[in-house]
Amino acid sequence: MSGVQLKGSALVLMLYDVCEEIRLEELRRILGAQPAERSPSFKHPAPEYVRFERPPVVEPLERVTLETGEQLEGRLKYYDYGVVCVEFELPFEGGWDMLVDLSCRYIAAPEVERHALQIAREESKRAAPALIKLYDNWLFEDYYIFRVGEVAGATAGDLCQTYGDQIAEIVRGERVPLAEEERRDILQSSMSYYSSDLAVVGWNAAFLYDSPAGAETTIQLLEYANSQLLEFRHYDEVLTRELRWVYKSLEGGTGILARWRLARASARLHTLLLDVTELTERADNSIKFLSDMFSARLYRLAAKKVGVLDYKKLVRQKLDTAEDLYKFMVEQFHQGRAFILELMVVIILIIDLVFLFRGKS
Secondary structure, three states: OOOOOEEEEEEEEEEEEEEEEEOHHHHHHHHOOOOOOOOOOOOOOOOOOOOEOOOOEEEEEEEEEOOOOOEEEEEEEEOOOOEEEEEEEEEEEEOHHHHHHHHHHHOOOHHHHHHHHHHHHHHHHHOHHHEEEEEEEEEEEEEEEEEEOOOOOOOHHHHHHHHHHHHHHHHHOOOOOOOHHHHHHHHHOEEOOOOOOEEEEOOOEEEEEOOHHHHHHHHHHHHHHHHHHHHHHHHHHHHHHHHHHHHHHHOOOOOHHHHHHHHHHHHHHHHHHHHHHHHHHHHHOOEOOOOOHHHHHHHHHHHHHHOHHHHHHHHHHHHHHHHHHHHHHHHHHHHHHHHHHHHHHHHHHHHHHHHHHHHHO
8 A cells, every 4th residue: 555656636725705796807808818718628528508607717826835845836716706716736746645644734724824815815906996895804715625646547446445544534634544434424425427537525625536637627616616605605694694683673663663664674685685696596507517417416416515505505594584574574564654644544534524613613
């Protein structure tokens, strides 16, 4: 085992939710970037319409040198729904123990995070004219991918059987051997298209056994899943704040005067509902898998592991709650308005009767 030499690369993805929207065409003019190409590329036959609706703008970065002397190649990606991804890549060559150690050092490494945030802040200033409604506080997600090339002709099944312990440790960023149940759970979250490729997907890292070209699709889908997670986390926070404000408004009671205040609150809530629904649909439909079933299944696996589906469910539940509250507030307002109108009619009738009787006397 110690004699097996691995060759591949480690990728660090640092994603930031920086604004509500990025105008990609304007950004391309600012950066002088090339026109968008079909993305991602697919290693197996796929129709032309399997692609990003709006491919991200990619900007190469200068090489980053760490305190250890390691040099990271980098690039920056801008997604139209407001997410910026700083991507670092470090080629490696060595044995399994080396790769396990590398995953432990890089997963959640403060120095790498610091460099990534600094780059994202600086580049966002340059791209500012194309950023719509820049946020003060940025949500953040990190993800780590360790890609290994061919290992002496081993198939995906051979690799899991022989080196399953090491793969599990790499995905978890652990140096200590994992329990059998944990190891089995990690390796069950794997997929292969050919017998010579493998993707083992975890919540914070993934192990890929593939060529650089073959792994491109998987890397892009893992990045996309994490960008979606950021978006749904953002919508979850927005809806949580808004629902807290609505509940506070309702604590003031639903008396006649209070119901008029509910009209303003319901209008604000309805506007938010429309905005969040539109933005979630845009993020959810950014990439299409109409006929590429393997990539669709791979994305579903990645989305499940990183937590996209959980946050999407939370957002959907809060949207339903907000919609119910909106209907309640509108109903309360209409009832209050109807009462006021009826009261005004009664007052007018009383006044008419007073003048009528005064005239007779």
